[in-house]
Structure formats: structure tokens, C-alpha cells
Amino acid sequence: MTTHEVPNALRVEGFRTRSSYGFLTLSQQATFIVCGVLLGEAFIALYEPLTLVLTLPVTLAGAGLAASRRHGMPALSYYWARIAWKLAVRDETTFYRAVLLPHPYALDLPGVAASSTLIKAHDPTTGRDVGVVHDRSTGRMTVSTLLAPGGSLMAPTGAVRGNLRNWANVLDSMSTEPQILGASVTIQITPGAGEALSDDIKARRDPNAPAFAQSVVDELVRTAPHATASVSPWMSVTVDPSATATALLDLGERVAETLRVVDALDLSGTGTDIIRRATDVDLRRLVRAAYDPDTFHARDEEIRELSWGECGPEAADDNWREYAHDGGISLSWTLRKMPNRPISYSTLLPFLSPGRFQRRVTLAYRVLDPREGERVLEREIDNAANRAEATAQVKGRAKSSQKADYVKASKAAAQVANGSQVVNWTLMITVTARSAADLPAARDEVQRAIAKTRSIRMRPAYGAQSAVFAAGLPLGYNPLVK
DSSP states (O other), X not given: OOGGGSOGGGEEOOOOOOOOOOSTTOOHHHHHHHHHHHHHHHXXXXXXXXXXXXXXHHHHHHHHHHHSEETTEEHHHHHHHHHHHHHHHHTTOSEEEOOOOSSTTTTOOSGGGTTEEEEEXXXXXXXXXXXXXXXXXXXXXXXXXXXXXXXXXXXXXXHHHHHHHHHHHHHHHHHTOTTEEEEEEEEEEEEOOOHHHHHHHHHHOOTTSOHHHHHHHHHHHHHGXXXXXXXXXXXXXXXXXXXXXXXXXXXXHHHHHHHHHHHTOOOTTSSEEEEEEOOHHHHHXXXXXXXXXXXXXXXXXXXXXXXXXXXXOSEEEEXXXXXXXXXXXXXEEEEEEOOSSOEETTTTHHHHSOOSSEEEEEEEEEEOOHHHHHHHHHHHHHHHHHHHHHHHHHHSSOOHHHHHXXXXXXXXXXXXXXXXXXXXXXXXXXXXXXXXXXXXXXHHHHHHXXXXXXXXXXXXXXXXXXXXXXXXXXXXOOTTOO
16 A cells, blocks of 8 residues: 555654754744843943954854754764764774673663663563663663554554554553653564575475475565564553652562553554563573574573663774674664654555664653643644744744744644643664674665655664664663653
């Protein structure tokens, strides 16, 4: 089914990027800062007029960088991040080397996952073990659920609409649960060698079959190693177990509270089946295979022997546009701009199609509570109205895009008033190549997939490659959770 054949009932809309009201394209905060600096310079100039020769050009240059855009972000933020990254390189803080130190938490994972540890818990509800990632610095805990998505491209329209509606109900339940801080859904596509399919076909082949049928089977066996892939989807939910009326002092009580909160989320009817809660072995496998794809099909005994720190890389270099680690080099992209039109439920299909390289596609969510969502939308309506009014006073009429933005904000507020929820979300993609020589091919593969969506705009995660890499793993890190 092509994009033009998707019925309007199966399209999703309501996306909008937050924008504050300021002078020209400046944000409200940047406008106040520039005005404050100009007032300070004017006050100093009353006594030392020559200071304006030095300070005024610098202020105007900074305001110009803040007003201009680079890769979808303020140019000032981009160049500031570039300078900060260069300083980090000079201090050698972008390099990681695993060394054994006399410390209780030796061999920690690098970057944003350094404060995480893995807890093996027993779930009395199912009688199975569950892996819980505990952030020692914040006390937050993350539980991942292994999923088995069902195909919906050929499903009836009513079934797909029901899946979308049930997923919206899951997000609604997150808004009323203050202990749930955020969630993410990740789909990892790992190219397979295809030996299992080839062996199965050879074992079931009939030597008395017609020659044409045998030639078709031979062609399938020959091309199967280049066309198979292992799909591993999971959902990670980050919980603050201490956000409850009763104080939880014991670690076991906090783990039990986390499992209770996660079990309350009902994913039935969302188009996916729950396999089980991820065990400690599952989490070790997913993390280790991300850094070294060759270990994805390792035996459980080998994975179980790894400590949590050993699941990470032995060496890693966080560069400006790539992340080098054990077994390969990864490239990550983040969402640049929200879709400005309704999109079909199958928009992300190009990202999920198998390719030559291992790929992870992650959707991160943070559902705002009803009061916060209402305040955000009311503020957005005021900002949209102020921008349109300011432009009308200068040019005689508001821009068409400003009018449309005001209508979109008002429509979103009306939907919230009728029971809908406001969700902060972002999209991240990570692809891993085995060597530096394969980087151009891996980059082109993802860029072609981005172009096929026609409505999703992404940009490389400049200076944040390791963080986006970790956000796609069940490590307890969600960039939308403060």
C-alpha cells in the first residue's frame, strides 16, 4: 500500500513543535537576554561611550547567531556545542577505555549509562526472573518488555484503527500515573546470515520436484543470506518508585513497586504481542550486541557470565558525527522537525526494512499530566497569536504559516479539553557498520530511508553520538526525562 492509498482514517496528525514568542526569530528567553545586554551596554556607554565600539558588534553578532538556524537548531547553540565538544576532546573526556579499578563499580558502562546497574529480580506474578536497570544517581528504575509485533500492512482498516486507539489509551494511562517518567519503543533490525532458512529448505526439498521448481528453490537458497534479518522489538518504561505516598526505603520494595507500575500498562490490542519481561540475560545480550554485533547470536551461557560493566565496550571514541566502539562504528540521527502534515501509520516502514547493517529505530515518549499539558497549550496559543499580531502590525497581515500554526494550536487545545493528552516525543535512528570503510554505505542507507518517508526530517546527532546510541538501548536513559 503506497502513501496515497492510505485512507484518511489511518493517518495520524496533531504534531507541533513548541515555539516561544520573541523578537523576529529569537525565542522569548533569547530576546530578554539580548535586551538586558543592550540596556547594560547603554548604561555603561553613558560614562564610557567608546565601549560601544567593542561591545555592540559582539552583541549584534551573538543575536544574529541566535536568530539564524543551523541544521534545524539555533546557530548559536550549534556552534556552542561544537566548541564544548572540542574542549572535551582536548581534555580527553570523549574517549573511553575499560580498565579494572579498585572500586565497587569497576568496569562501569560509558557515558550516560555510567550510573546504571543491573538487578536480577523475581516476579511472583509470572514466576520468572526480570531484569531491572537501576540508576544509582537518581534512584529511577527501568523495566523492558520484549515484544513480537504483528504485521498490519494487510490488516483491515478497522483493526488498524483499533490498534492506534488502544495505543493512545496506553499513553493516556501514563499521564495519570505520576511514577511513570517516560517510555521508549525500540526496534532493532540485525542482518542475518540466513543459514537457518537455507538448511530448512534443503531438508524439506523433494528431489522428484519439477526442474523449474528446483531452480526457484536454488535461487531462494542462494539469495536468502542477503535478504534475512532478525527483528528484536522492546519497550522500556522508566519509573520513579519513590514518587509514592509511602516512603520506600528498601531496594527490594522499590523494585517491587516498579514492577507493579509497569504491570499496570496494558499493551493488548496495540498491534503487538508481549513475549515476556526482559530478563537480565536478555538485557545483557541487547547491550553487548549493540557494541559488538557478532555476539547477538551467542549462547545464553556466554551472555550470563558477563557482568553489567562487561556488556559495554572495551574502548569507545565519541566523535562529532560517529561513535567508534567494539565491533564497529555507529552513526545516529535525531528528529529535526515535527511532521507538518498528517502521516500514515506506515510512515516508518522504510526505517524498518532490512538492510546491510544493524539498525535501531527508537521512539521516546514523555506524557505530560493533564494540567501541565493544558498549561503548555494555552501558552502556545498565546505565543502563536502574538507572533501573528506582531507580523500583522509590521507587514499589514500575518503570514499564512502563522495563521495555520494558530489554528493547529487551538485545535490541539480543543482535543485536550475533550480528553486527549499532550505527549513529548522524539525519533532516533542508529546504524552500525563493521568498519570505517562501510560508513559511507551505512550513511547512504539511512539517508535513503529518511527520504522515502517524505515527511520525517532527521539530522545527525552532532556531538551527542554516544548519548543517542545509549538512548536506543535498555539502559534506563531517556533524553526526554529530566
